[in-house]
Amino acid sequence: MPGPPLWPVLGNMPQTLAFLKQEAHAHHVIWTQFANKYGGIYRLEIPGHRFVVVSDPAVLPAIIGRPGLPKWAAYQNVVPLVARSKVETLFTTPHSSDPMWKAVRKALNPAFSAAAIRGKFGLVVEKCLALCEWLEQRGPGADVEAQDVMARLTLDVVLMAGFGIASNTLADPRPVPLLTELHYAMDESFRRVPWHHGIAPASLQTFSEPVRAVLLKLLPFLPAAKQREAHFARLYGIWEGWVEEMQARGSVAEADDSMWACLARVRDPSTGKPMEGDKLQAEVASLIVGGLDTTAQTALLAVHPEAQKAVAAELHSASLLSTATKRLPNVLTHSDLSRLPYLDAVIRESMRIFPVSASGLGRYTNEPTVLGGYLVPAGTDVQAAVLQINYYAMQNVEATFPQPERFMPERWLGRPRAAAGASSGDASADGSVETDPLARAFLPYSAGPRSCIGQPLAQMEVPTILAMVLGRFEVELADQMGGYKGLLARQINAFTLSLKASPDNGGMAEASAASHQEVTLKQLAGVQWNSASGNPPAYPESTEQAHARYTAALEAIADRHAGQNVLVVTHGEAVRRSVARLLPWAMVYEVRHCGFTATWRGKDADGDWDAWDLEDQGADRGVSWIT
């Protein structure tokens, strides 16, 4: 039974003025101060808004659990980012009982199934290798706009994995048009919502911003209005171009489980027709935006010296770290991900301190709702109460997370993880989330019917990126960022990392004797060993130079032994390179010890060599790629 009717006296009530006075701070800091002071549920009123702010995990199931309360109107501010007209998307549709929302969510499930995500692992690895090459070219000590490179990486991944669109933004240092336009559009869209704009820098701005939106609309001849229109036109042009490109491919194959194929299969429950126009474009764009910044920000947060050392030690024990004797670590395999518990703890701790959804999720009280023993009455059209679920505060309050400001991955070791899509407080597979106070209070992807659909992709992508980058580089905050404390105090999406190549990785390494022993003993008895090229590699040698050297060496061997069968024993990277040379569109994601590929070339009638041919990969060959 409901507790005592509570509205309008719900918990402690911080004064509006107290809130405004603190505007100089980033909003996530204020939310946490309030949660520490007023508890896990309190009412907050500022002119025009009435919030019930919740950060008590015990209260969450009543909000985000089934059937789910409608999303707050502020979500509508993302609509202009994805379409010219006002259409709903998976992300913005208020009610999860909406038949179209259900149809889209259900249709997209195959794209995020365990099998589909596993199938994209090779692509993520390939893009990470491209990132590592890019970073290597910058050289040790270079300052890197981490936000930018990670956004490029995650954009390349989501475009190819979800929509089959090839982009190679890491290969081109020029600004990426989509990222430029999105940045502008997000800034412009969220200016109108003080709660989503970090409140800072001043209360004046909080109140002037809504006026700006109206002014730009009413006075289209203003330079700012023209600029706005030009930016948005370019953004929509990019979305439209991609959708046209995908539509031009024709119908999707039955076995295709990409995000595009799933969206193409959606039928509007009321008309039976497929999605088209702005609606289709908006769903495509939302998935690209969802897959972009969120992942990128999170991947940046593992920057902490001691934790980095511990990650390096863990990577080292899995042969995934660049060392003096093994410059190129093993290429990460999918099964490695489950063998890196400390890295997982680092990610959880990063997401605890900086949840992507820092300012929280908003839901309306469309029906009387019992929360934490209090009865919150149904809202009205005029002023519905917004239930502001504040994940940032939930994950940073003293009571649950002692010394919350300290970055302590260790606090997560051995703790259970809530299952994707579970309601808050739901049991994990082993039933232990319910009783684990930390696991209950850690919901970076939210939970319940409106939980993050992209969680499986993000949970594969984030550790893959970190394992591969931290296996090859040491990173630290660039000097001007004022260290870790400075980072904590500022907006979380703008900081620079300084890059240091791992100290030991100059020069190519020999693979360990043990890794060659098996080949030598079992398969190579009687085989003559030749050095591929008489010359040692230049030092230092860039990746490009190394690739050119591998290619030249392979060609030289082939020419020297024309007409013969030759076994070339070389490093995994050279094997990778030889496949990539023959199949430029292939993405090699695994070269195991003793892995091999077979390649040959014939002669035409004039005695000229044909192009090289590559034997199909076999599961037992140890070299795997996708085309």
Ligand code: HEM
């Ligand atoms: C570290 C990475 C990510 C984090 C922390 C994250 C977090 C979240 C959260 C907290 C929500 C719930 C929002 C709300 O109810 O207000 C959400 C929803 C959503 N996310 Fe993510 N996300 C991530 C990555 C992704 C990716 C990779 C995609 C897609 C490729 C994606 C697509 C979506 C969509 C479409 C929704 C709306 C789902 C619905 O309402 O049915 N996200 N995400």
